[in-house]
Amino acid sequence: MPKIKKPRIPVRIDMTPMVDVAFLLLTFFMLTTQFRPPEEVQIALPSSHSAFKLPESDVMHIEIAKDGRIFLGFDSPLLTGKIFGEQNRLRAAVEVTTKDLPDMLIHARIANPKLRTVVKGDKDADYGVAEDVMDILQRTNITRFNLVTDMKKD
Amino acid sequence: MAGADAGAAPRGHDKKKKKKKKMRRLGVRIDMTPMVDVAFLLLTFFMLTTSMSRPQTMEINLPPKQDGKDVHVEVAESNLLTLRIKEDGSIYWNIAHDDPKKVEFKELRKLMMQNNQANPKLITLVKIDRKGKYHMMVDIMDELNLANVTRFSLAPMEDADQKILQKVSG
Numbered sequence: 001m002p003k004i005k006k007p008r009i010p011v012r013i014d015m016t017p018m019v020d021v022a023f024l025l026l027t028f029f030m031l032t033t034q035f036r037p038p039e040e041v042q043i044a045l046p047s048s049h050s051a052f053k054l055p056e057s058d059v060m061h062i063e064i065a066k067d068g069r070i071f072l073g074f075d076s077p078l079l080t081g082k083i084f085g086e087q088n089r090l091r092a093a094v095e096v097t098t099k100d101l102p103d104m105l106i107h108a109r110i111a112n113p114k115l116r117t118v119v120k121g122d123k124d125a126d127y128g129v130a131e132d133v134m135d136i137l138q139r140t141n142i143t144r145f146n147l148v149t150d151m152k153k154d
Numbered sequence: 155m156a157g158a159d160a161g162a163a164p165r166g167h168d169k170k171k172k173k174k175k176k177m178r179r180l181g182v183r184i185d186m187t188p189m190v191d192v193a194f195l196l197l198t199f200f201m202l203t204t205s206m207s208r209p210q211t212m213e214i215n216l217p218p219k220q221d222g223k224d225v226h227v228e229v230a231e232s233n234l235l236t237l238r239i240k241e242d243g244s245i246y247w248n249i250a251h252d253d254p255k256k257v258e259f260k261e262l263r264k265l266m267m268q269n270n271q272a273n274p275k276l277i278t279l280v281k282i283d284r285k286g287k288y289h290m291m292v293d294i295m296d297e298l299n300l301a302n303v304t305r306f307s308l309a310p311m312e313d314a315d316q317k318i319l320q321k322v323s324g
Contacts, residue, residue, distance in 0.1 A: 019190050026193055029200030046289035048296040050212040064288065118211065121288040128284030130291060131310060138216045146211035149292055 040073075040093045041065040046123035048149040058114045060105075061148075062137075063093055064121040068129045072096045072104055074115075083108055098132050105140045117145035212295065217307070233275045238315055239294065241285040246319060249276075254322050259293070266301040278306035281315055 043063055063071040073093030074080045081089035083104055088094050096104060109115055117137065121130050137145055217227075231250040238246045238254060245262060246254035249269070257265055270276050278298065282291055291308070298306050 015186075015190070019186070019193070022190070022193055022197055026197040026200065029197065029204055033200055033204045045209070046292040048210065048212050048292055049300055050210055050296065052211045052213050054209045054211050121292075123287065123289035123292070125288040126284065127282050127286040127288055127291055130288045131282075131284060131308075134216065134308070138218070141218060143216040143218045144213070145216075146213050147292060148209050148211050149296075151210050152296070 040071050040091065040095070041069070041122075043120055043122045044124065045120070045148055045150040047152040048147075049152050050149060052146065054118065054146070054148065055116050058112060058116055059118055060108055060115045061093065061118045061120050062101075062133055064119070064125045064129050064133060066122040066124050068126055070096055070098065070101065070129065070133065072101065074108065076112075079108065079111055082111055098136065101133075101136050102140050105136070105142065109140075109142070117142050118148055119145055120148040212292065212299075214295075229277050230275075233273065233277055234279060235269055235276050236279045236281065237294065238311065238319055239280070239282045239286055239290050240319060240323075241283045243286065243290055244323075245294075246322060254318060256322075259297070262294075262297050263301045266298060266303050270301070270303055276305075278303055280306055280308050281311040282308070283311050283316075 041063060043065065057075060059075045061073050061075075063073065065071065071093035072083075073091075074083070077089050080091065080094075084091070084094045105117075119130075119133060119137075137143070235247060235249050236254075240246070243259075245257050245259060247257050247265065248254040266278070280291075280294055280298075282294070295306075
């Protein structure tokens with residue numbers, strides 16, 4: 001006994017609101033994403049359980065590379081240009097020597113007294129270099145600084 | 155007038171033509187599917203690459219130097235626990251002038267907690283070999299923080315310390 005065939009109603013869902021939301025999210029993520037600035041050296045961070053967050057602005061970072069080289073960088077290109085000259089304005093960090101570092105730190109602190117110091121050391125860097133850097137910081141009266149670490153997973 | 159006429163003539167001509175052919179306006183429907191596909195692709199890309207979390211940091215306060223000299227703090231020897239870390243990362247600890255004893259990194263937290271409970275006035279001195287690695291310092295400081303040891307200081311390892319360590323490890 002054949003049933004009476006109901007005429008199939010074609011289901012058409014209006015996709016417009018979904019696409020609207022998708023575009024909204026897309027623009028949001030596109031605008032908020034900040035790509036990591038190109039780094040001068042690759043640094044493998046040590047890990048710790050500390051939960052302090054890196055401050056967002058007014059950061060001066062001292063990087064200690066694996067081979068013991070020291071880099072100094074600022075988050076604002078303006079200050080980078082002021083300290084290292086205009087040609088280095090857009091670089092993330094510039095290599096410095098332990099001899100120049102104290103003067104640069106002092107100049108930077110004069111230019112922006114709100115500057116916060118962050119030490120970013122490679123986990124396989126020699127402790128001696130880190131000790132020198134900390135000694136310099138202490139001598140230039142930067143007694144409060146942060147060490148950048150990764151979150152330890154356990 | 156003539157210009158107006160000349161302008162009007164072709165219009166009338168057009169009208170006639172339109173009437174003749176009767177072009178029907180096609181409903182323009184653009185297929186949006188590829189665009190939406192791309193939009194979603196980008197959306198997922200940005201969602202996955204965005205890192206909302208900023209890196210962790212560890213805050214450190216150093217004692218200020220006065221006139222370029224270390225400030226000397228008198229500490230009773232019995233209240234001083236020294237941690238010495240050798241180049242290879244092995245840890246030796248002692249209180250006052252005891253012989254340094256080796257301790258595994260895993261045991262360090264427990265040891266520090268016990269010692270600090272036994273003597274709340276204990277001050278920890280961390281001496282790391284210059285040839286050691288940076289992560290040793292971070293690890294040790296992390297362990298000390300976890301053991302609630304807030305009063306510790308870093309000191310350079312001197313020859314005397316090296317000699318003590320050599321004597322112990324043979």
